[in-house]
Amino acid sequence: MDIATLLGLIVGLAMVTGAILLGGSIMDFINIPSILIVVGGSLAAISVAFPFEEVMQAFYAGVKIFASRKVRPREVVDIMVKVAEISRREGLLALENIQTENAVLKKSCQLIADNADPGLIRDTLRIEIGAMKKRHKIGQDVFRGLAAYAPAFGMIGTLIGLVQMLTRLDDPKSIGPAMAVALITTFYGSIMSNLLFLPIAGKLFARTQQEILHLEIIFEGAKCILENNNPRLVYEKLSSFIAPKERRYER
Numbered sequence: 233m234d235i236a237t238l239l240g241l242i243v244g245l246a247m248v249t250g251a252i253l254l255g256g257s258i259m260d261f262i263n264i265p266s267i268l269i270v271v272g273g274s275l276a277a278i279s280v281a282f283p284f285e286e287v288m289q290a291f292y293a294g295v296k297i298f299a300s301r302k303v304r305p306r307e308v309v310d311i312m313v314k315v316a317e318i319s320r321r322e323g324l325l326a327l328e329n330i331q332t333e334n335a336v337l338k339k340s341c342q343l344i345a346d347n348a349d350p351g352l353i354r355d356t357l358r359i360e361i362g363a364m365k366k367r368h369k370i371g372q373d374v375f376r377g378l379a380a381y382a383p384a385f386g387m388i389g390t391l392i393g394l395v396q397m398l399t400r401l402d403d404p405k406s407i408g409p410a411m412a413v414a415l416i417t418t419f420y421g422s423i424m425s426n427l428l429f430l431p432i433a434g435k436l437f438a439r440t441q442q443e444i445l446h447l448e449i450i451f452e453g454a455k456c457i458l459e460n461n462n463p464r465l466v467y468e469k470l471s472s473f474i475a476p477k478e479r480r481y482e483r
Contacts, residue, residue, distance in 0.1 A: 316462070
């Protein structure tokens, strides 16, 4: 579980709710028609802008940011050092038997076992990185689109409320409550955009950059193992990807 993401969302909602409760009742900010306009309108618009499969893929990726644990570069470096240790102890062909859920790491081990040219490994990893960036960009674009549509539909809901209010100007007592309801849709759109959709898009972008770094570590590690499968030399080279305070300095 990514505690920081979940905690940030909870704290943000708690602060907004607390501010509302300090100034009045939470029921004043609950309006079902406004929710339908903002949520329904945003989902409808994003379904027009993107294929349904890409929208579902983006929502699946959005849910995963709350559940997936962040893998640190140090852990990836340690994995490549272990691969180097296996290759030195048992030979390059032993890497064919390595079991891992990481498809890129598995492919890299297979290429090492086949004694592939470093240029081939570089090209393969470059293709992997390019394809991954395209896949991840879809999810980012979907949530950025939702972040743009939600405030827009919030404004549409406000306009609808204002029109309905103006039709009842003969009753002065209804103007205040009607104006409040009209503004609630803009409130919903702003909250959803700035507290949910934009942060999720930002987190997806950060995860993409993180995975690119992991692929680069795997590539450099694979190339280093082919050139010299000394685990210590592999670590010394890959430690450049790690923050200085996390490096091992034992000799």
